Amino acid sequence: MILRSFTAELDAETAEAMNAFEKEFSYPLGETDRFRISHQPHYLRFFQAMGKAHLLVAMKGDTVLGSLVTVRRQIIVGGEQLDAHYFCDLKILPATRGSRTLARLFAATQSRIRAAGGSLACYGVVMDACPATTPAGLRFPLFPQSAGSPFCD
Secondary structure, eight states: OEEEEESSOOOHHHHHHHHHHHTTOOEEETTTEEEOOOOOSSTTHHHHTTSEEEEEEEEETTEEEEEEEEEEEEEEETTEEEEEEEEEEEEEOGGGTTSSHHHHHHHHHHHHHHHHOSOOOEEEOOSSOOTTSBTTBOOOTTSOSSTTOTTTO
């Protein structure tokens, strides 16, 4: 598996692979309906409208195994403006779920965010939560507040 990183337009090979990859996914719309999203031909444009966007793509040959977009942006929490990283468009190819793809995407993202300096605050939204997620929300263990976490040391 290789990881490819983008902050601007995707090359033609990756764009074609991402287009095929996106067809694997649909999202809930009410109780019974679903919809699909295509970010082509300008994959990052939507995310760049929110802030500084970064796409990480895990590939094996010409097949996309997973992807993660992070957007560094300003948010307001408790009346205070903060710099944070929005984790969005996280997708793992159904056939490769349970593999190291997610861990590799998170580890590379963690390294990039730490190297950039500044805020380590992260958040995300779950669109189609599995039973393992809680209704109160899902916390990313990427930059936990407690010491002793494998992601802290």
